[in-house]
Amino acid sequence: MGTVLYYYPGNASLLPHMMLREIGAEFALRLVDRAKSEQKSAEYLRLNPNGRIPVLIDGDLVLFETAAIAMHLADRHPEARLAPPVGAAERSEFYKWMVHLTNTPQAEYRAWFYPDEHVADPAAAPAVKAAAGKRLEAMFGRIAAQLAGREWLLASGFSAADLFLFMLVRWGRAMPKPPREIAPLGAHAARVLARPAVAAALAAEGIAAPFV
Ligand SMILES: N[C@@H](CCC(=O)N[C@@H](CS)C(=O)NCC(=O)O)C(=O)O
Structure with missing residues (x-):
């Protein structure tokens, strides 16, 4: 197939x-x-x-x-070379970021995008969404602090974890405080967007600017 x-x-x-x-x-x-x-x-x-x-x-x-x-x-x-080789020290850092991104901000986004799933009373959904937004803001703040002064999440260079982070930053573009406004995250997203493969994927999905 x-x-x-x-x-x-x-x-x-x-x-x-x-x-x-x-x-x-x-x-x-x-x-x-x-x-x-x-x-x-x-x-x-x-x-x-x-x-x-x-x-x-x-x-x-x-x-x-x-x-x-x-x-x-x-x-x-x-x-x-979208991940460091198995056995390299950076491979463990790669696991850390992939698991953190999927388990923490990506999971939190469910409450932001689907607050109705998290409430018995639909009237409570806006408060659930707002609280998820606040938690996401704090999560992105911590990621930004770890990214400060470096180009990519891993010291060894660009990896799939950077594509993952870019996608999550993009998802927050309508949040009250979008993650792109946290300096290292905006600059990081711009570096990812400069990659021809990323531009090609966005174009193929019919996604137009603003991307983040
Ligand atoms: N943990 C899952 C989450 C996937 C997920 O939530 N996908 C969303 C789109 S980003 C979805 O399918 N939403 C439609 C739905 O839940 O019915 C994964 O990473 O694959």
Whole structure:
């Protein structure tokens, strides 16, 4: 079956999409039409029982969870240098950032984008969203402090973790205090945006400026 990425523009699928273009791999994009709730269709649930985007098909492998897909792609294509080699000290830092980004800000974004899922009384949703926004602000502040004075998250250079951070910074562009306004994060996003593979992924998804 080759490599197929199930995506929706700008969703978590953007990370593996940018990676596939960095790699220069052959792949097909398959739109999961959220307007028709296709992520909850019987066909899609066979691929991801959680009903969430993305899914990657890589030959016989069917994979869900963005971070797992990203780490899989980095391992499958070591020549693209999207992760430090296994055994290198920086590899552990790479794991740290991938797990932190998926487990902390990405997970928190569920409460920001889907506050209704977190309340019994719909009237409480705006307060839940506002509180998630505040927690995200604090999380991005801590990430920014660790990024200060360096170009990329890892001392060894650019990696998939930078693409992940860029995607999360982008998601916050409508927050009261967008993460791009925290200086190292805005500059970091600009560096990521300058990469031709990233521009190509955004264009292919029909995403126009402002990107972050
Ligand atoms: N932990 C999952 C979360 C994926 C996720 O929340 N995807 C969102 C889009 S960014 C989604 O599918 N939303 C539609 C829905 O929940 O119905 C992952 O990283 O793959």
